[in-house]
Amino acid sequence: xxxxxxxxxTTKSTPKDVTEKEFSNTETFVSIISEAxxxxxxxxxNTMALLADGCTVxxxxxxxxxxxxxxxxxxxLKIQEYNDKLTETAKRKSTIxxxxxxxxKLTTELEKRISDCWDLNTxxxxxxxxxxxxxxxxxxxxxxxxxxxxxSIMLNSCRDPYASAQRFITKExxxxxxxxxxxxxxxxxxIANNEESRKITRNEFRRTATISxxxxxxxxxxxxxxxxxxxxxxxxxxxxxPSHRILAILRGEKEGFLKVKLSTNDExxxxxxxxYTRSFGECAKLMGESADNAYKQYIFPAIxxxxxxxGREKAEAEAIEVFSDNLRQLLLxxxxxxxxxxxxxxxxxTGCKVACIDAEGKFLHYETIFPFQHEEKAMQxxxxxxxxxxxEAIAIGNGTASRETEKFVRSIAFPKAVSIFVVSEDGxxxxxxxxxxxxxxxxxxxxxxxxxxxxxxxxDPLSELVxxxxxxxxxxxxxxxxxxxxxxxxxxxxxxxxxxxxxxNVNTASAELLRHVSGIGPSLAANIVSHRxxxxxxxxxxxxxxxxxxxxxxxxxxxxxxxxxHGTNPLDNTAVHPExxxxxxxxxxxxxxxxxxxxxxxxxxxxxxxxxxxxNDLGMPTLQDIMEELKKPGRDPRQQIEEFKFxxxxxxxxxLRTGMVLPGIVTNITNFGxxxxxxxxxxxxxxxxxxxxxxxxxxxxxxxLHQQVMVKVTGVDTKRKRISLSMILD
Numbered sequence: 004x005x006x007x008x009x010x011x012x013t014t015k016s017t018p019k020d021v022t023e024k025e026f027s028n029t030e031t032f033v034s035i036i037s038e039a040x041x042x043x044x045x046x047x048x049n050t051m052a053l054l055a056d057g058c059t060v061x062x063x064x065x066x067x068x069x070x071x072x073x074x075x076x077x078x079x080l081k082i083q084e085y086n087d088k089l090t091e092t093a094k095r096k097s098t099i100x101x102x103x104x105x106x107x108k109l110t111t112e113l114e115k116r117i118s119d120c121w122d123l124n125t126x127x128x129x130x131x132x133x134x135x136x137x138x139x140x141x142x143x144x145x146x147x148x149x150x151x152x153x154x155s156i157m158l159n160s161c162r163d164p165y166a167s168a169q170r171f172i173t174k175e176x177x178x179x180x181x182x183x184x185x186x187x188x189x190x191x192x193x194i195a196n197n198e199e200s201r202k203i204t205r206n207e208f209r210r211t212a213t214i215s216x217x218x219x220x221x222x223x224x225x226x227x228x229x230x231x232x233x234x235x236x237x238x239x240x241x242x243x244x245p246s247h248r249i250l251a252i253l254r255g256e257k258e259g260f261l262k263v264k265l266s267t268n269d270e271x272x273x274x275x276x277x278x279y280t281r282s283f284g285e286c287a288k289l290m291g292e293s294a295d296n297a298y299k300q301y302i303f304p305a306i307x308x309x310x311x312x313x314g315r316e317k318a319e320a321e322a323i324e325v326f327s328d329n330l331r332q333l334l335l336x337x338x339x340x341x342x343x344x345x346x347x348x349x350x351x352x353t354g355c356k357v358a359c360i361d362a363e364g365k366f367l368h369y370e371t372i373f374p375f376q377h378e379e380k381a382m383q384x385x386x387x388x389x390x391x392x393x394x395e396a397i398a399i400g401n402g403t404a405s406r407e408t409e410k411f412v413r414s415i416a417f418p419k420a421v422s423i424f425v426v427s428e429d430g431x432x433x434x435x436x437x438x439x440x441x442x443x444x445x446x447x448x449x450x451x452x453x454x455x456x457x458x459x460x461x462x463d464p465l466s467e468l469v470x471x472x473x474x475x476x477x478x479x480x481x482x483x484x485x486x487x488x489x490x491x492x493x494x495x496x497x498x499x500x501x502x503x504x505x506x507x508n509v510n511t512a513s514a515e516l517l518r519h520v521s522g523i524g525p526s527l528a529a530n531i532v533s534h535r536x537x538x539x540x541x542x543x544x545x546x547x548x549x550x551x552x553x554x555x556x557x558x559x560x561x562x563x564x565x566x567x568x569h570g571t572n573p574l575d576n577t578a579v580h581p582e583x584x585x586x587x588x589x590x591x592x593x594x595x596x597x598x599x600x601x602x603x604x605x606x607x608x609x610x611x612x613x614x615x616x617x618x619n620d621l622g623m624p625t626l627q628d629i630m631e632e633l634k635k636p637g638r639d640p641r642q643q644i645e646e647f648k649f650x651x652x653x654x655x656x657x658x659l660r661t662g663m664v665l666p667g668i669v670t671n672i673t674n675f676g677x678x679x680x681x682x683x684x685x686x687x688x689x690x691x692x693x694x695x696x697x698x699x700x701x702x703x704x705x706x707x708l709h710q711q712v713m714v715k716v717t718g719v720d721t722k723r724k725r726i727s728l729s730m731i732l733d
Contacts, residue, residue: 035121036085046072050082059521060496061503062560066580068624076500092121099130108133124205124309128198141192144185147175152182153189159286183289190293195301200275204298204306207271212241212310216252216261231255241265241314246321247674249314250484257484265307272298319485321674326490327497329478329672332708334501336464337644339424342395345388346458347412348428348450349404351375357385358454359392363511364462366444367392369451374411375404382415389417397421398461400428400453406654406682422646424461427670427709429478430471431456439470439515461644465505469498470515478671478708502564505640506578509547509565510540522560527552541567544575568637573599577632586616587629602636647711649682656683656721663716664732669706677702679714679728687726689714694730705730 033051037044049070053063060083064076071079100117103109113129120126136142144153152164152171161167168182176182194200218235222228234252255261272295279294280287341362348356354376358369368388374381388394399409405425412423434440435452444452459467473494474482482490502519509517509531517528527550534550535541544562547553553561563580570576574584591601594610601607613626650665652658667679670686677694678686689712694705706712718727 032086032089035089036082039085040078040081042074042078042082043072046074047082050074050079051086054079054083054086057556057560059499059560061500061564062521065503065578065628066563066582066625068628069620069622073624080496089121092123092126095123095126096120099126102135103130103133106133125198125202128201131198131201132193132196139192140185140188144188147171147173147185149176149182149185150189153186153193156186156286156289157190157193161286162284164285164289187289187293187296190290191297191300194275194279194294194297199278200297200302201306203274203278204267204271204302205309207267207274208265208306208310209242211267211270213238213266214241214244214249214252214263214311214314215239215266216255216263219260219262222260225260227258228260231260234261241310244314245674246318246325249318250322253315253318254484263311265310272303275302316486319489322482322485323490323493325672325674326473326478326482327493328703329708330473330476330494330497331501332672333427333476333478334465334468334498335505335641336709337642338463338465338639339396339422339461339644340639341462343393344458344461345385345392345394345397346454346456346461347397347399347408348431348454348457349400349402349408350450351404351407353450355381355404355408356448356450356454357388358451358458359388359394360455360458360462361392364459364466366455369447369454375407378411381411385412385415386417389421394421396461397423398426398458399424400431400457401425401680402428403684406649406684409649410651410654424644424646425649426457426460428453428457428460430468430475431460433475434467434471437470465501465641466513466516469502469519470513473498506564506566509567510535520561520564522557527557541570543567543571544581566637573602573636576637577602579629579632583621583625583629586621586626587633590616602633605634608633645711653682656685656719656724656726659683659716659719659726661716661718665714665716667712667714667728669708669710669712672702672706672708674701677706679712681714681716681726681728683726685724685726687714687716687728689728689730693717693728696731 029048029051033044033048036042036051037047040047049067050063053067053070058067060076060079063071063079064074068074074082096117100109100114103113103117117126117129120129144150149171152168155161155167156164164183164186165179168179168186171182172178176185215238216234217237218228218231223235231251234255237252239248252261252263256263275298276291276294280291341364343359343361346358346360348358350356354371354373356369356371359367361367368391370384370388372381372384389397397412399405399412409423409425431453432449434456435449440449440452440456444455447455456467456470468476474490499519499521502516503521507516507520514525514528514532517523517531518525520528523531530551530553531547538549541547544565544567547562547565548555548558559582563578566577567575572584574581574587579587587598587601590611591598593615594601594607596604596607601611608630611630613623613630616626617623647668648666653663653665665681667681667687669677670680671678674691676688676690678688680686689706691699691702691705694702699705712730713732714728714730715732716726717729718725720726
């Protein structure tokens with residue numbers, strides 16, 4: 004006779020205090036992370052040490068390449084996230100061990116299994132039989148003395164369980180059937196709490212789980228319900244379901260329009276039944292019934308919840324990455340640079356708010372024009388302002404009346420060339436009404452602040468967009484359906500990465516931009532601005548050490564990302580870190596020149612053999628970075644902006660015809676495609692299948708945010724305000 008549930012006879016160990024510190028072993032973490040991410044142990048170990056010392060991800064990626072093996076920011080972030088996950092698992096293991104030890108049930112074998120386990124699901128499976136629960140039927144049956152009967156059935160040690168049940172009839176257990184029922188309650192709970200039962204079911208779910216959705220019949224005719232019509236009768240393998248589909252289905256369920264469930268084939272239930280019925284006679288029958296009950300009442304619902312949660316988390320993670328990728332592309336959009344700009348916030352009835360800024364982004368003047376009521380007067384106003392403030396470019400918001408305003412502006416005969424751009428105003432209204440905008444422009448109307456923001460977005464998208472909550476910028480996919488804590492953390496990391504990649508002019512940057520620089524937070528950013536206002540522009544990076552609260556460690560973290568054009572040291576306007584200035588000075592001296600000469604002359608740079616400067620602390624990766632910076636000191640890594648014009652004959656959906664080929668700008672990218680603005684106040688969708696004649700795994704492989712594309716109109720649904728587009732023109 005063989006059985007899989009037996010009495011726990013393992014020797015109990017002497018209870019002892021098990022602390023989190025025992026599990027948070029650096030070498031253990033390094034081994035796990037190195038194997039999981041397929042990264043060298045030394046790189047992982049050094050990266051974890053740098054993170055533990057308070058170094059930021061951008062700093063480590065840029066200035067500690069010798070230590071990390073030139074890991075990029077993505078790999079460093081993964082190490083950081085994995086380390087955090089393992090730390091939380093270590094805390095959970097400590098809690099579980101302490102709880103079981105308190106019950107006096109911690110055996111040597113169990114302690115080892117828990118100590119060696121780093122999978123949270125398995126960890127919870129091990130803990131489940133010892134978890135404090137509400138009073139169950141099984142507990143009541145145990146209180147009535149029925150555990151010996153249950154044990155004899157599980158061990159198949161009685162030929163006739165009904166005859167054996169006679170001995171257990173008491174005042175509380177009034178019949179044989181009641182005794183058998185109580186024993187089965189105990190068996191059912193033990194099977195449900197058994198690690199092997201959940202492992203079997205989990206494996207089947209992993210292999211065959213299907214997610215399905217059905218419409219709630221009473222809601223089917225609701226207008227809001229119709230947007231989920233694709234899921235009224237829907238079924239798909241969970242492992243093949245893309246993130247946007249899972250999030251759409253779960254949103255439909257949350258709003259009460261859909262019923263969602265997971266299912267799998269019957270093999271899991273049958274395997275569990277076979278697993279626990281290796282006995283014979285009535286014992287096998289009773290064990291089979293108990294196994295069925297355990298599966299249906301406990302195991303299946305628990306694993307279903309677990310996989311739905313895992314499916315949601317995976318979908319959320321993918322959606323967050325899509326948002327992060329879009330945000331990165333938006334923040335790194337090509338800047339026009341330091342030019343005098345006129346910003347126009349378009350409007351029909353209330354007029355267009357016009358603001359002029361100088362080449363430093365300083366607000367100069369504003370007026371309201373009414374080009375759709377008084378065209379001639381509006382033209383005169385624009386011409387006068389353009390002349391008075393030496394306007395070199397005009398930025399027009401892409402909201403209501405944008406196309407009409409652009410047409411009006413392009414009709415003006417300016418005395419000198421003026422470039423005209425349409426820029427995204429997503430989030431501009433959020434900034435305009437924010438406390439930050441009120442502090443910056445306390446005497447201006449929100450619409451005027453919006454026009455200033457539009458102008459500044461053209462000059463430098465990064466500097467202006469950091470003032471806006473990323474979730475308000477409108478480049479996400481189901482951003483309101485995902486874990487907001489994780490989303491905010493990821494977006495903050497993205498902003499920090501972009502700011503440090505570009506670098507920041509410490510003498511012109513706002514506190515909001517400075518706070519994203521490596522090592523600098525909100526309070527220190529405010530201190531830098533206060534010091535600058537009180538003492539004038541910084542003349543060198545070294546002067547940053549005089550700022551209140553900016554100590555040596557912070558200086559090390561931030562200095563390389565801060566730029567000082569026209570300072571006392573030419574290297575202060577490069578990404579060369581101050582800790583490497585001596586090396587550059589030595590390079591220049593070795594060819595009988597100074598640093599300024601070396602930066603200015605590429606022929607001198609070619610005379611440098613960087614291999615001569617390799618030492619225990621300095622390797623080729625950093626030396627190569629230094630030489631790249633000397634070639635292009637102060638150069639913005641972002642691309643150059645290009646002018647763009649919509650088709651002048653298409654201004655609304657009524658103008659669209661199937662087959663038209665039109666210019667457009669990519670405004671948002673999702674897992675299933677890209678949205679493109681073709682100038683009709685309603686973005687069209689290019690499905691991923693319509694991006695190329697070759698296979699495209701992700702839209703990001705084919706397009707970038709704000710990319711200029713040519714698209715063909717393949718469908719127009721005016722009622723639902725949907726435009727279908729294709730990038731396959733032939």
